[in-house]
Amino acid sequence: MKIALAQLNYHIGNFDSNNGQIIQNIEIAKKQGAELIVFSELAVCGYYPNDLLERREFIDRCVESVHKIASHCLGIAALVGGPSINNSPNGKMLFNSAYFLKEGKIDSIYNKTLLPTYDVFDEYRHFEPNRTFNLIELNGLKLAVTICEDLWYNQPVFSAFGRENLYSLCPVEEYSKLHPDLIINLSASPFSYNQEKLRKEILLDNARKHNVPIIYVNQIGAQTELIFDGGSLFVDNKGSIINELAYFSPDFLVIDTENPTHEQKMQAESKTIEKIFNALVLGIGDYFRKTGFKTATLGLSGGIDSAVTLVLAERALGKANIHVLLMPSKFSSDHSIDDAVKLAENLGVKYDIIKIHPVVEAFEDTLKPVFKDLAHDLTEENIQARIRGTLLMGLSNKFGHILLNTSNKSESAVGYGTLYGDMNGGLSVLGDVYKSDVFELARFINKDSEVIPLNTILKPPSAELRPDQKDSDSLPDYAVLDKILFDYIELAKSPAEIVASGFDEATVHKTVLMVNRNEYKRFQTPPILRVSSKAFGFGRKMPIVAKYAL
Numbered sequence: 001m002k003i004a005l006a007q008l009n010y011h012i013g014n015f016d017s018n019n020g021q022i023i024q025n026i027e028i029a030k031k032q033g034a035e036l037i038v039f040s041e042l043a044v045c046g047y048y049p050n051d052l053l054e055r056r057e058f059i060d061r062c063v064e065s066v067h068k069i070a071s072h073c074l075g076i077a078a079l080v081g082g083p084s085i086n087n088s089p090n091g092k093m094l095f096n097s098a099y100f101l102k103e104g105k106i107d108s109i110y111n112k113t114l115l116p117t118y119d120v121f122d123e124y125r126h127f128e129p130n131r132t133f134n135l136i137e138l139n140g141l142k143l144a145v146t147i148c149e150d151l152w153y154n155q156p157v158f159s160a161f162g163r164e165n166l167y168s169l170c171p172v173e174e175y176s177k178l179h180p181d182l183i184i185n186l187s188a189s190p191f192s193y194n195q196e197k198l199r200k201e202i203l204l205d206n207a208r209k210h211n212v213p214i215i216y217v218n219q220i221g222a223q224t225e226l227i228f229d230g231g232s233l234f235v236d237n238k239g240s241i242i243n244e245l246a247y248f249s250p251d252f253l254v255i256d257t258e259n260p261t262h263e264q265k266m267q268a269e270s271k272t273i274e275k276i277f278n279a280l281v282l283g284i285g286d287y288f289r290k291t292g293f294k295t296a297t298l299g300l301s302g303g304i305d306s307a308v309t310l311v312l313a314e315r316a317l318g319k320a321n322i323h324v325l326l327m328p329s330k331f332s333s334d335h336s337i338d339d340a341v342k343l344a345e346n347l348g349v350k351y352d353i354i355k356i357h358p359v360v361e362a363f364e365d366t367l368k369p370v371f372k373d374l375a376h377d378l379t380e381e382n383i384q385a386r387i388r389g390t391l392l393m394g395l396s397n398k399f400g401h402i403l404l405n406t407s408n409k410s411e412s413a414v415g416y417g418t419l420y421g422d423m424n425g426g427l428s429v430l431g432d433v434y435k436s437d438v439f440e441l442a443r444f445i446n447k448d449s450e451v452i453p454l455n456t457i458l459k460p461p462s463a464e465l466r467p468d469q470k471d472s473d474s475l476p477d478y479a480v481l482d483k484i485l486f487d488y489i490e491l492a493k494s495p496a497e498i499v500a501s502g503f504d505e506a507t508v509h510k511t512v513l514m515v516n517r518n519e520y521k522r523f524q525t526p527p528i529l530r531v532s533s534k535a536f537g538f539g540r541k542m543p544i545v546a547k548y549a550l
Contacts, residue, residue: 415518
């Protein structure tokens with residue numbers, strides 16, 4: 001059978017765009033002789049619509065879209081993801097479904113069994129799980145349809161709890177009892193820098209274990225925090241990848257299950273830092289395209305975080321759509337200003353320089369009757385950051401720019417940032433990238449030529465809010481800090497476990513205390529582009545007022 005894999009970029013709630021893409025690809029597949037075309041999970045509405053699923057008019061538009069798409073399925077069948085209504089009096093109102101479209105109408109519907117409720121996922125909030133398993137019979141082949149779930153079912157996070165205690169039904173296990181000729185998986189599998197390897201291992205293991213080929217169709221694009229990287233696959237029954245679609249871009253391929261190695265297509269393996277770079281560029285670009293904004297601003301300090309953010313934004317939006325401010329104070333070094341100017345000129349980005357010292361003095365004079373003779377401390381440093389944040393928001397308001405936040409994950413984790421100052425922004429670009437990886441991104445950007453001035457990469461990190469300030473005055477060395485943070489945040493290790501692995505006890509306890517105490521700050525940060533397995537935001541829900549025992 002000839003089957004088309006359509007890997008597309010959907011937009012939540014943009015039914016005209018989503019329908020148009022789907023129908024266009026159906027017509028392309030017809031011309032290439034495909035008998036079936038497969039789209040990804042919740043393709044008609046975009047993944048994940050959250051509480052839009054509680055609005056009847058939204059569900060009506062989804063169902064109308066499916067019927068419209070079905071009318072184009074003449075001479076070809078299609079599998080399209082979308083919500084469907086649960087007509088049973090029991091359970092939730094909806095299923096997360098794959099519609100099988102044939103001969104101009106909905107032929108049958110297949111529902112998702114395992115509804116993820118971990119990290120960024122909350123599908124059980126809206127959907128009823130499937131409990132029945134049936135095959136599609138099409139042109140002599142028996143097809144089993146699953147919806148992303150087996151990737152979730154195999155997540156290591158659940159091994160400690162025992163999957164058998166969570167769900168009794170594993171779709172691939174159930175379908176294997178019916179002896180399908182092929183398993184088709186409609187997916188919405190978000191990017192994280194280690195996810196590609198994990199998903200491949202799971203798909204290949206399932207193909208080998210059940211001696212059945214698997215088609216896996218993912219989507220690409222970003223929906224605010226979530227970034228989808230594509231990489232759709234056709235795996236044979238021996239667990240070998242026969243075809244692999246592109247990463248971070250739409251793709252389309254017709255495969256022949258009777259001659260699977262014909263025109264075999266594979267993707268070159270990218271390094272982790274390149275994947276993160278591509279994901280962030282896609283995330284920025286889609287955030288602007290899907291919100292309707294076109295232009296961006298940020299504060300360019302001469303430091304590495306703002307430098308990397310600017311390059312990413314320039315790649316995503318183009319130099320003509322970016323306007324940055326350089327806002328030196330009396331503590332800013334000459335080389336920081338020079339580095340910022342050089343970077344802006346290297347990229348051809350518009351910049352203005354506004355010296356903030358007169359504004360700082362005005363603030364301090366205004367507050368003097370209240371502060372009296374109290375010594376300068378963190379308060380005055382925060383005032384500088386908030387003045388910069390206010391100036392950037394002024395530029396944002398006046399010209400309709402989105403302010404890009406430049407804080408990295410290390411700083412966000414320990415609260416090394418100023419609310420309503422350098423934590424301002426409509427989108428956090430590096431909020432899921434540790435400082436060590438920000439340096440790696442800078443080196444990757446400079447791999448062919450010096451885009452970011454070398455001095456920006458080599459000089460010790462500093463907020464430059466007081467004389468001779470360095471990040472290391474307040475924080476452990478980033479090489480140590482980031483490893484502790486990774487163990488505590490991504491791996492959920494206890495402080496005792498982290499100490500036992502070889503880290504200094506006092507450093508671990510100080511770090512963990514900073515993480516826990518600054519939950520209230522992170523609660524007020526802009527949306528963060530997710531590139532790891534545990535990002536701040538929707539994927540890490542911690543109480544602000546909790547008391548932690550160390």
